[in-house]
Amino acid sequence: MAKQISVFLENKAGRLSHVTRVLGDAQVNIRALSIADTSDFGILRLIVNDPEKAYRILKEQGFTVSQTEVVAVQVPDSPGSLATVLEQMAEENLNIEYLYAFLGTKDDDALIIFKVEDIQRAKAAFEKQGIRFLEEKKLYEL
Amino acid sequence: MIWNKEKECMPREELDKLQLSRLKETVFRAYSFVPAYRSKMDAAGVKPQDINNLADLKYLPFLTKQDFRDNYPFGLLAVPMRDVVRIQSSSGTTGKPTVAGYTRDDIETWAELMARALTGAGASADSIIQITWGYGLFTGGLGGHYGAEKIGAAVLPASGGNTRRQIMLMHDYGTTLLGCTPSYALVMYEEFMESGLDRSQFRFKTGLFGAEPWSENMRKEIESKWEIDAYDVYGMTELIGPGVASECAGKNGLHLAEDHFLAEIIDPDSGEVLPYGSHGELVITSLTKQALPLVRYRTRDLTRINREPCECGRTHARIQKILGRSDDMLIIRGVNVFPSMVESILLQIPGIEPQYQLVVNRVSNLDRLEVQVEVSEGVFSDEVRKLEELEARITRDLDSGLGISVRVRLVEPRSIERSEGKAKRIIDNRKL
Numbered sequence: 001m002a003k004q005i006s007v008f009l010e011n012k013a014g015r016l017s018h019v020t021r022v023l024g025d026a027q028v029n030i031r032a033l034s035i036a037d038t039s040d041f042g043i044l045r046l047i048v049n050d051p052e053k054a055y056r057i058l059k060e061q062g063f064t065v066s067q068t069e070v071v072a073v074q075v076p077d078s079p080g081s082l083a084t085v086l087e088q089m090a091e092e093n094l095n096i097e098y099l100y101a102f103l104g105t106k107d108d109d110a111l112i113i114f115k116v117e118d119i120q121r122a123k124a125a126f127e128k129q130g131i132r133f134l135e136e137k138k139l140y141e142l
Numbered sequence: 143m144i145w146n147k148e149k150e151c152m153p154r155e156e157l158d159k160l161q162l163s164r165l166k167e168t169v170f171r172a173y174s175f176v177p178a179y180r181s182k183m184d185a186a187g188v189k190p191q192d193i194n195n196l197a198d199l200k201y202l203p204f205l206t207k208q209d210f211r212d213n214y215p216f217g218l219l220a221v222p223m224r225d226v227v228r229i230q231s232s233s234g235t236t237g238k239p240t241v242a243g244y245t246r247d248d249i250e251t252w253a254e255l256m257a258r259a260l261t262g263a264g265a266s267a268d269s270i271i272q273i274t275w276g277y278g279l280f281t282g283g284l285g286g287h288y289g290a291e292k293i294g295a296a297v298l299p300a301s302g303g304n305t306r307r308q309i310m311l312m313h314d315y316g317t318t319l320l321g322c323t324p325s326y327a328l329v330m331y332e333e334f335m336e337s338g339l340d341r342s343q344f345r346f347k348t349g350l351f352g353a354e355p356w357s358e359n360m361r362k363e364i365e366s367k368w369e370i371d372a373y374d375v376y377g378m379t380e381l382i383g384p385g386v387a388s389e390c391a392g393k394n395g396l397h398l399a400e401d402h403f404l405a406e407i408i409d410p411d412s413g414e415v416l417p418y419g420s421h422g423e424l425v426i427t428s429l430t431k432q433a434l435p436l437v438r439y440r441t442r443d444l445t446r447i448n449r450e451p452c453e454c455g456r457t458h459a460r461i462q463k464i465l466g467r468s469d470d471m472l473i474i475r476g477v478n479v480f481p482s483m484v485e486s487i488l489l490q491i492p493g494i495e496p497q498y499q500l501v502v503n504r505v506s507n508l509d510r511l512e513v514q515v516e517v518s519e520g521v522f523s524d525e526v527r528k529l530e531e532l533e534a535r536i537t538r539d540l541d542s543g544l545g546i547s548v549r550v551r552l553v554e555p556r557s558i559e560r561s562e563g564k565a566k567r568i569i570d571n572r573k574l
Binding site: 004006008009010015036037038040041043045059062063064065066068097098115 | 336517518519522523524525526529530533551552553554555556557
């Protein structure tokens with residue numbers, strides 16, 4: 001399990017740079033990010049080294065921000081490994097809301113961040129299928 | 143509770159007599175000492191001695207915001223500057239600021255009016271009153287302050303801004319009554335929720351809200367969130383400031399201080415006086431103001447007058463809660479739209495804060511209304527689908543509620559411009 005920071009952004013020049021500058025000034029390190037966008041607005045999703053601090057700082061700066069529970073799954077950085085995980089998840093009937101991936105920094109692994117409907121069920125399913133997911137602390141320390 | 147029973151509960155016939163003698167005096171002074179009034183009245187062919195009863199008021203020409211601009215800054219003052227002890231002015235966001243001068247007696251009148259408003263809202267010498275209307279040229283802060291001191295309450299002159307400190311003051315100093323704009327009361331509530339403080343450690347019981355129009359739904363929202371009684375107070379810089387009219391415990395219209403002001407309702411288009419009970423533009427004539435006498439000033443505020451006796455015992459007529467200004471009214475593809483209508487609709491959607499702005503554009507000869515709504519934490523989701531559903535829901539509700547199709551855009555919190563705590567609700571980009 002891990003905490004993702006989600007931030008509401010208007011589609012206006014300078015908004016993303018503002019968020020990242022605020023985090024940078026607070027010495028918060030961004031581990032991974034993705035942006036979901038529509039024509040009007042975007043949702044910035046962040047994995048950072050200190051989610052509590054990031055949440056507090058962004059809130060103080062007047063952003064609409066929330067913390068979301070996500071799962072970080074570790075897969076080998078090789079062809080077909082994402083497909084395998086997704087097939088296993090499909091087998092367990094796990095619904096994925098969204099996902100984004102980034103390269104791990106060691107062990108030739110890739111990390112995939114999943115937002116699922118039911119996180120407890122997902123956890124149980126991963127254990128059953130032998131899918132490796134990263135503990136919260138380890139993810140932030142990457 | 144009633145601050146000044148003798149005046150506020152004066153029998154109708156006596157009040158009419160008082161109004162007539164004060165009206166004659168006001169018209170005489172305006173004509174004699176303000177060249178702008180003299181030339182307007184001369185042009186209309188009416189002299190002060192033509193005013194012999196209250197109904198003769200209709201022969202007098204109107205005073206408008208334009209007259210304030212034409213006579214900027216001090217041309218409408220009826221006293222020499224040595225008798226003026228205070229100058230207040232509007233923010234001037236829509237052009238030159240509107241300037242008001244006060245003699246010592248005018249300041250006293252104003253304090254009396256705010257004392258009535260505060261007492262009507264339940265305040266007394268035991269109250270601790272936090273004023274978060276801005277202090278300065280804006281009339282809110284000092285108006286509330288003088289009224290609160292007059293009734294002997296303890297005043298916290300907090301002025302506007304620094305919401306976190308406002309909450310701390312309320313909590314630590316035991317504020318019982320808060321004077322501010324209604325939209326700021328909700329901003330403060332958000333801050334209170336974030337503070338993690340215990341509501342039972344506050345003594346906050348009453349809010350006196352004014353300086354911007356707010357709907358009944360907004361009242362419900364503020365009252366249920368804060369668990370307080372919320373009262374409306376009305377006024378504007380030209381008239382004297384807040385306190386011209388205010389609610390009693392009945393919360394069913396605002397008692398207009400009829401010993402100081404005379405009200406008419408006119409058709410905003412034709413200028414014709416409308417029959418009793420009609421909805422239209424409020425026109426105010428001041429009866430006691432010395433520095434800045436007003437004869438038939440067009441407020442642009444839309445309301446109706448109710449002379450039914452009120453169970454509180456006050457004999458002064460009530461004006462209905464003001465829900466729009468004639469210059470705030472947008473006509474979009476032939477449909478009248480007031481910001482207060484949008485506010486009412488938004489407040490019925492769970493989690494939505496009434497922080498919004500209307501932007502009108504004319505695109506290939508067609509008016510388009512965009513409603514920008516701030517996304518608060520209560521409705522934010524990390525999933526696009528949910529935010530799009532929210533956007534669609536707001537669009538649907540506004541479309542059916544307003545009777546025109548609107549485009550809804552979700553915007554970041556606090557991205558909507560606020561001036562002196564008043565939210566700017568309309569941006570009209572049409573070149574008409």
